[in-house]
Amino acid sequence: MAIKTEICIDSYAGAKIAADLGYTSVEINSALDLGGLTPSLGLVREICNNLKIEKNCMLRPRGGGFCYTASEYETMLADLDILCKEKIDGIVFGFLTADYHVDIARTAEMITRIHQAGLKAIFHRAFDNTIDPKQAIETLIQLRADRLLTSGQAGTAIEGADLLAKLQAEYGQEIELVAGAGVKAKNALQLLQKTKVNYIHSSCRVQATDVTSKLNVSYAIYNDYPTNYLCTDYTSAEALRAVVADYQS
Numbered sequence: 001m002a003i004k005t006e007i008c009i010d011s012y013a014g015a016k017i018a019a020d021l022g023y024t025s026v027e028i029n030s031a032l033d034l035g036g037l038t039p040s041l042g043l044v045r046e047i048c049n050n051l052k053i054e055k056n057c058m059l060r061p062r063g064g065g066f067c068y069t070a071s072e073y074e075t076m077l078a079d080l081d082i083l084c085k086e087k088i089d090g091i092v093f094g095f096l097t098a099d100y101h102v103d104i105a106r107t108a109e110m111i112t113r114i115h116q117a118g119l120k121a122i123f124h125r126a127f128d129n130t131i132d133p134k135q136a137i138e139t140l141i142q143l144r145a146d147r148l149l150t151s152g153q154a155g156t157a158i159e160g161a162d163l164l165a166k167l168q169a170e171y172g173q174e175i176e177l178v179a180g181a182g183v184k185a186k187n188a189l190q191l192l193q194k195t196k197v198n199y200i201h202s203s204c205r206v207q208a209t210d211v212t213s214k215l216n217v218s219y220a221i222y223n224d225y226p227t228n229y230l231c232t233d234y235t236s237a238e239a240l241r242a243v244v245a246d247y248q249s
Helices: 012-020 041-050 070-083 104-116 125-129 133-144 160-171 186-196 234-248
Strands: 004-009 025-028 055-057 090-093 119-121 147-150 175-178 199-202 205-209 228-232
Touching: 004 012, 004 175, 004 234, 012 025, 012 041, 012 228, 012 234, 025 041, 041 055, 041 070, 070 090, 070 104, 070 199, 090 104, 104 119, 104 133, 125 133, 125 228, 133 160, 160 175, 160 186, 186 199, 186 234
Parallel strands: 004 025, 004 199, 025 055, 055 090, 090 119, 119 147, 147 175, 175 199
Antiparallel strands: 205 228
16 A cells, blocks of 8 residues: 655645655644644645645644633634635544543534535544543544544654554554654654554654844744744655655555
8 A cells, every 4th residue: 555645834835845745645734833723724725726735724723732612612613614615635633521532522523514524534643642542543433533643642653653553453444544743754664664554744844044033022932942933844855755655665
């Protein structure tokens, strides 16, 4: 089976890198520094109107976790209605209860709405903070989620490779598993060989500089690097694609 590849991006430039290099998909976000939030409509439209690549949109109103207030959830539903009118392929989302289980009611409603729009329902790494991964993935399968992005409940996919391998072996025919978090050219081969996953996800990110984040006051994202922000790195993305191509040849 061909290995699929995805870059999570928060700019048109990042999406174009993915499309130009032949990646399978992009996960469209804003604020990658916060783990990815709901993107702007302008960014989504620009990518949809100009690039031929699978387009999946993050649906996340804030950083800090996945147990949302009623008003935050209503905002997500409103954003969903807007995004579903665009030429996208999937919605990336995740809901947890305060006791670290998949929020069944909200997840079920979200999946139903996504499928009614003809899109793929992709549960993100909220899964990695569930208390029982076996129960969580079986819940997602029962609710008809199409895809699951996970690091195997570890800080990086390499660190979670044992669980990823188990999930792929037991559930890979029922839900598409995507291995993400810390995936780079230098570890992708090891990850693919150990887990047997067919889809990998990377940010391929690098820090760029904008000196206007400091002069009279500071708007720094990183205290140690006050003029830096994240963006997609062509060289890293190209290297990762090359590793995957070699693995398949």
